[in-house]
Amino acid sequence: MSDYNAMELMICVAARELDNGATVGVGTGAPCAAAMLAQKTNSPELVIVFEAGGVGPELPEMPISVGDSRTTYRAIMAGSMGDTMEYCARGFVDYTFLGGAQIDMYGNLNSTVIGDHENPVVRFPGSGGANDFASFCWKTMVMTPQNTKRFVEKVDFLTTPGWLSGGDSREKAGLPPGTGPYKIITNMAVMDFAPNSKKMRITSINPGYSLADVQDNCGFELLKADKIEETVPPSEKELHVLREQVDPYRYVIGR
Numbered sequence: 001m002s003d004y005n006a007m008e009l010m011i012c013v014a015a016r017e018l019d020n021g022a023t024v025g026v027g028t029g030a031p032c033a034a035a036m037l038a039q040k041t042n043s044p045e046l047v048i049v050f051e052a053g054g055v056g057p058e059l060p061e062m063p064i065s066v067g068d069s070r071t072t073y074r075a076i077m078a079g080s081m082g083d084t085m086e087y088c089a090r091g092f093v094d095y096t097f098l099g100g101a102q103i104d105m106y107g108n109l110n111s112t113v114i115g116d117h118e119n120p121v122v123r124f125p126g127s128g129g130a131n132d133f134a135s136f137c138w139k140t141m142v143m144t145p146q147n148t149k150r151f152v153e154k155v156d157f158l159t160t161p162g163w164l165s166g167g168d169s170r171e172k173a174g175l176p177p178g179t180g181p182y183k184i185i186t187n188m189a190v191m192d193f194a195p196n197s198k199k200m201r202i203t204s205i206n207p208g209y210s211l212a213d214v215q216d217n218c219g220f221e222l223l224k225a226d227k228i229e230e231t232v233p234p235s236e237k238e239l240h241v242l243r244e245q246v247d248p249y250r251y252v253i254g255r
Contacts, residue, residue, distance in 0.1 A: 006187035012234040031097030053079035088136035096137040107162025107181030110155035139182035146186035163198035
């Protein structure tokens with residue numbers, strides 16, 4: 001087995017989650033790499049949807065933004081951000097990838113501020129299309145490094161809804177039933193959410209890490225699946241496709 005880094009592992013794990021024939025809303029960077037890898041391995045009929053309006057492109061190489069001309073290369077449609085958000089609201093987008101500065105035990109994300117909103121320590125770009133994607137896409141996945149500053153008991157600002165306060169609070173808030181956070185993929189582990197409480201729980205631990213490592217690098221108590229697996233590392237084929245066809249210039253995976 002070839003050596004691989006944490007980003008390559010996260011991208012490979014994410015790509016395996018994308019079903020053949022499904023639709024996935026992505027931004028640039030690691031989410032796009034995961035979608036491209038899935039298309040070239042396990043899900044050749046995966047339809048990629050970009051926030052700026054590109055639908056179903058045949059990506060010749062990694063785009064540098066969601067509005068890059070490559071996101072509409074041989075595409076089914078070159079639309080607008082409004083079109084993309086309409087697809088989500090109408091239930092046409094199966095998966096999406098999001099990130100943020102903070103995430104809590106219910107998968108709520110903060111990409112707005114650290115500290116008080118009126119006098120923040122740090123101000124970030126904000127939602128963009130993240131709130132719409134997380135509100136309406138069926139399954140939301142997050143790819144992120146794991147540490148106690150990022151995984152917090154309570155987000156400083158709720159930019160993007162996860163399971164809100166758990167239980168049925170998301171549905172009670174008016175968001176479509178059946179939508180919500182699905183998987184959290186980090187450099188240390190893979191998590192999902194308990195069916196009833198909707199609290200984050202560990203399902204697999206990445207090679208080289210322990211259960212204690214995962215918990216120590218989280219600012220809240222993680223639930224544990226009945227059987228915690230070891231995350232399957234990238235295969236030789238996955239790494240070859242990722243390095244040679246998806247990201248040969250190492251924009252995302254690094255040198």
